[in-house]
Amino acid sequence: MAIPTETxxxxxxxAFDEAAVLKVFEAKQRPSFDPLIVHVAERxxxxxxxxxxxxxxxxxxxxxxxxxxxxxLPKRSEVPDIVTSGLDTVGVRMPSHPVARALxxxxxxxxxxxxxxxxxxxxxxxAQHVADQLGDRIQYILDGGPCxxxxxxxxxxxxxxQWVLYRPGxxxxxxxxxxxxxxxTAQRKVLPVAPGMLESHYAPRKPVYVGDVVxxxxxxxxxxxxxxxxxxxYDARRCEVLSPKGDIAEAARHLFGALRALDNSDCAVIxxxxxxxxxxxxxxxxxxxxxxxx
Ligand code: TXA
Ligand code: MG
Numbered sequence: 595m596a597i598p599t600e601t602x603x604x605x606x607x608x609a610f611d612e613a614a615v616l617k618v619f620e621a622k623q624r625p626s627f628d629p630l631i632v633h634v635a636e637r638x639x640x641x642x643x644x645x646x647x648x649x650x651x652x653x654x655x656x657x658x659x660x661x662x663x664x665x666x667l668p669k670r671s672e673v674p675d676i677v678t679s680g681l682d683t684v685g686v687r688m689p690s691h692p693v694a695r696a697l698x699x700x701x702x703x704x705x706x707x708x709x710x711x712x713x714x715x716x717x718x719x720x721a722q723h724v725a726d727q728l729g730d731r732i733q734y735i736l737d738g739g740p741c742x743x744x745x746x747x748x749x750x751x752x753x754x755x756q757w758v759l760y761r762p763g764x765x766x767x768x769x770x771x772x773x774x775x776x777x778x779t780a781q782r783k784v785l786p787v788a789p790g791m792l793e794s795h796y797a798p799r800k801p802v803y804v805g806d807v808v809x810x811x812x813x814x815x816x817x818x819x820x821x822x823x824x825x826x827x828y829d830a831r832r833c834e835v836l837s838p839k840g841d842i843a844e845a846a847r848h849l850f851g852a853l854r855a856l857d858n859s860d861c862a863v864i865x866x867x868x869x870x871x872x873x874x875x876x877x878x879x880x881x882x883x884x885x886x887x888x
Pocket of ligand 2: 708709717
């Protein structure tokens, strides 16, 4: 079943039910090396999936939960390997969306849920986005309206005695560092430490170029161009201005919808600005960069 969260819609299954989780992988056509995030109703429920709490875990939960922060913690053996792709850690978060919370409160198990898109594509931020891609493969979509945050959760993990950023997202890194101090950036290791780290991801079907839009528009003068900009209206076949008043959180909220709209339009290429790198801008730039990687 697809469920709304404050970040993006998720495709949810009982985290302790291997067969149910397998269906999620199948519906998404997701490779088995990409682990899922487990969603819990309450802070205390984390101990049903995680063995122990590295230093700072409580402070992080108190500061940002419920909300868009995923913590990668040492896993309990009760969590099936399929959820974590065989890793000895599990990604957990407590979502803030009222519909997700109401559902989790009704259930006596946590929900494993990746974003409700086919693997590698842009994440869904409305129930309609989910229906467009997965409508014929899943039975239910719980409609909780458009997602408030619009980009996925920030993922951090405890690795070798320090907190490490695996994926920028809905909680800006600066705010996390105010709570637990400096966070390291994940170095690419052998396999998908965090497949949110896969280079080509969040990608529309059409080519995406990120940079100075004025320059890019000249380079693509002979094609039908769709532009994604922060606040500037460019002269192009289509221009999706994410926040005319220059609010970076509003821009994040509109990013994936704009990428989808341009991907479904008659434009041949998508050009995007580089966003200011503060606050949610880091997550926006990360998603655009991955959308642009071929
Ligand atoms: O906001 C979100 O995080 C959304 C909503 C539905 O909660 N979920 C989401 O899930 O974005 P998904 O599957 O698209 O991304 C989950 C990512 C994986 O790609 C992986 O990078 C990371 O979470 N992850 C999960 N478990 C992990 C673990 N044990 N170690 C490292 N990374 C992990
Ligand atoms: Mg995803």
